[in-house]
Amino acid sequence: MATLFCYGTLEFETVITRLIGYAPDAEPAVLENFARYRIADTDFPGIKPKRGEQIQGSLYKNLSPKEIKILDEYEGSSFSREQTWIRTREGRLERCWVYVVKAELRRTLTDEPWNPAQYFNIRSRVS
Structure with a gap:
C-alpha cells in the first residue's frame, strides 16, 4: 500500500472520487523546499524544488497499486512520481510519493503561484 502527498486537483473530493471510486481520508501535511506554480496555458498546478518554500497539501494513505496506477495515468507524462519526506500537522516526518x-x-x-480556491471557482463556473 502506498502513501501519496497531493497538492492540487487530487485534493478535490470530486476529482479523486471520480478517479478511484472513493475519497480517501486526507491528513493535512506540508512538503518543504518545494514551490507550487500554475502550468502555462492551463489551470493546473505543478511543483518544483525551491529551497525555503513549502506547500500545504493532503496525505492519502493505504492506496493500492491499482489506485496508484490510475493516478499515474491521470497525472500524465509531464510528471514523475518521486519519493520524498513530508511533515504532518503533528510534526512527524513521513515518507511518501509526490508528483x-x-x-x-x-x-x-x-x-x-497556484491557488486551489481560484481553480475550484474557475471549474465551478464552467462545469
Missing part, C-alpha cells in the same frame, strides 16, 4: 514536474518540463511552470 513532480519533470526537470526537462519545468520551463512550463509560470511564476504565478
Whole structure:
C-alpha cells in the first residue's frame, strides 16, 4: 500500500472520487523546499524544488497499486512520481510519493503561484 502527498486537483473530493471510486481520508501535511506554480496555458498546478518554500497539501494513505496506477495515468507524462519526506500537522516526518514536474518540463511552470480556491471557482463556473 502506498502513501501519496497531493497538492492540487487530487485534493478535490470530486476529482479523486471520480478517479478511484472513493475519497480517501486526507491528513493535512506540508512538503518543504518545494514551490507550487500554475502550468502555462492551463489551470493546473505543478511543483518544483525551491529551497525555503513549502506547500500545504493532503496525505492519502493505504492506496493500492491499482489506485496508484490510475493516478499515474491521470497525472500524465509531464510528471514523475518521486519519493520524498513530508511533515504532518503533528510534526512527524513521513515518507511518501509526490508528483513532480519533470526537470526537462519545468520551463512550463509560470511564476504565478497556484491557488486551489481560484481553480475550484474557475471549474465551478464552467462545469
